[in-house]
Amino acid sequence: MQEPTTNALVSPEGSLEILSNYEVSRLKDRSEGGLYRLFRQCALAVLNTGVETDDCKTLMESHADFDVRLVPQPRGLKLELVNAPAHAFVDGEMLRAIREHLFSVLRDIIYSNTIPQSLSGFRRDNSEDLTNLVFHILRNAGVLEAGRQPDLVVCWGGHSISHAEYQYSKEIGHQLGLRGLSIITGCGPGAMKGPMKGATIGHAKQRVKNGRYIGMTEPGIIGAEAPNPIVNELVIMPDIEKRLEAFIRCGHGVIVFPGGVGTAEEILYLLGILLHPDNADLPFPVVFTGTRENSEYFEMIDKFIRTALGDAAASKYEIIIDDPARVAQAMKKGIKEVETFRRAMQDAYYFNWMLKIDAVFQLPFEPDHDNMRALELHRDQPVHLIAANLRKAFSGIVAGNVKESGIRRIQEKGPFEIAGDPSLIKPLEAMLEQFVAQNRMKLPGSTAYSPCYRIVSGTA
Numbered sequence: 001m002q003e004p005t006t007n008a009l010v011s012p013e014g015s016l017e018i019l020s021n022y023e024v025s026r027l028k029d030r031s032e033g034g035l036y037r038l039f040r041q042c043a044l045a046v047l048n049t050g051v052e053t054d055d056c057k058t059l060m061e062s063h064a065d066f067d068v069r070l071v072p073q074p075r076g077l078k079l080e081l082v083n084a085p086a087h088a089f090v091d092g093e094m095l096r097a098i099r100e101h102l103f104s105v106l107r108d109i110i111y112s113n114t115i116p117q118s119l120s121g122f123r124r125d126n127s128e129d130l131t132n133l134v135f136h137i138l139r140n141a142g143v144l145e146a147g148r149q150p151d152l153v154v155c156w157g158g159h160s161i162s163h164a165e166y167q168y169s170k171e172i173g174h175q176l177g178l179r180g181l182s183i184i185t186g187c188g189p190g191a192m193k194g195p196m197k198g199a200t201i202g203h204a205k206q207r208v209k210n211g212r213y214i215g216m217t218e219p220g221i222i223g224a225e226a227p228n229p230i231v232n233e234l235v236i237m238p239d240i241e242k243r244l245e246a247f248i249r250c251g252h253g254v255i256v257f258p259g260g261v262g263t264a265e266e267i268l269y270l271l272g273i274l275l276h277p278d279n280a281d282l283p284f285p286v287v288f289t290g291t292r293e294n295s296e297y298f299e300m301i302d303k304f305i306r307t308a309l310g311d312a313a314a315s316k317y318e319i320i321i322d323d324p325a326r327v328a329q330a331m332k333k334g335i336k337e338v339e340t341f342r343r344a345m346q347d348a349y350y351f352n353w354m355l356k357i358d359a360v361f362q363l364p365f366e367p368d369h370d371n372m373r374a375l376e377l378h379r380d381q382p383v384h385l386i387a388a389n390l391r392k393a394f395s396g397i398v399a400g401n402v403k404e405s406g407i408r409r410i411q412e413k414g415p416f417e418i419a420g421d422p423s424l425i426k427p428l429e430a431m432l433e434q435f436v437a438q439n440r441m442k443l444p445g446s447t448a449y450s451p452c453y454r455i456v457s458g459t460a
Helices: 021-028 036-047 056-062 096-112 127-140 163-178 194-205 240-250 261-274 292-309 324-345 369-373 383-402 404-413 422-437
Strands: 005-010 067-073 076-085 152-156 182-185 213-217 233-236 253-256 286-290 318-321 416-418 453-455
Touching: 021 036, 021 067, 021 096, 036 067, 036 076, 036 096, 096 127, 096 233, 127 240, 152 163, 152 194, 152 240, 152 261, 163 182, 163 194, 163 286, 163 324, 182 194, 194 213, 213 240, 240 261, 253 261, 253 324, 261 292, 261 383, 261 422, 286 292, 286 324, 292 318, 292 383, 292 422, 318 324, 369 383, 369 416, 383 404, 383 416, 383 422, 383 453, 422 453
Parallel strands: 152 182, 152 253, 182 213, 213 233, 253 286, 286 318, 416 453
Antiparallel strands: 005 076, 067 076
């Protein structure tokens, strides 16, 4: 059945009320180098806030007649929406949160695509320049608050989780909220929504009026993980690498819930950075947690990490099962250590400048068939680079599962091939098989999962 749609003229809410002629022309440009298609895709995703889907391609196709147009006004700017999803409106008025998110999309797309030109001598392959770009985007979005004590907990986990797992993630958020901590997630459903929802109750009980529920996403994933209704600050980073760096630079600790390949990608990114020799002494609390029924899941994750990266990697996190209060206490204690360290080193609370991130974690990885087949999955490299290349493998599978471009590539050329050292490939294959068996590749109720990858023998 065709979903009800509506037409509307929408005024700005929150940010970016005026645009230059150059910015308007780029947003209207429907060619390959223009921003129209990107803006339309992200705007449609935001209009589906609260709708649980994990197929960006299907979302785009089901709203093929949707359009968004810029309407210059004497006192600023409005957006004309054509055939927009009706559930984004109440009594003919767009929900305020969705209106805020819509103009956050506009703000971030415009800024991300103009700031590199304004930064003197900006180089897209330079680590410091890429970190500065992440900083500028976050500052422009209002995420960085200079006078605020460290309180941001990054919560990672699957969008495809059971009801019991969701309830547990919500109780974790509740315990964090009771301790005055705020939440950053990938902004979608499941383990991204649960901690935020729980934190709202904890904050209400403690009369915390400035609780933050930050959703950090990127254009390739937002259609598959539309913002959940709790998000009160939405940021769209240019790509997955800058999104992951933004999490670690502005967050003060990380909690990981059970998830699938996207969560594995995040874990490997984080561990790869923490394993860099320059980061050996930087405090950064990391807790893996889940219900008692999840204990085998984390045994699997821990075994994979120890096999692939060694016991040193496992020393970077703590596993706490079925104890929300203890998780929150550990995070509160760890963040206090972060605060003490940064004060002593005169590093900013709001942005972790001291963290060393190798360029291999920052340069965008394009998950196509050639690049996936050529991944350097071998032991003859430093351990943090093994983590970086394993991260790329999972990133490619995420693209093949939920991103429009990845899904199209799989449809055209078949599954991605992944090859490498058997000591890395075999554990990788075993974990992927468990993700499939546990239904962690797709949302519950989706059609049966068809793998977008194929493990092949021999090295690349």
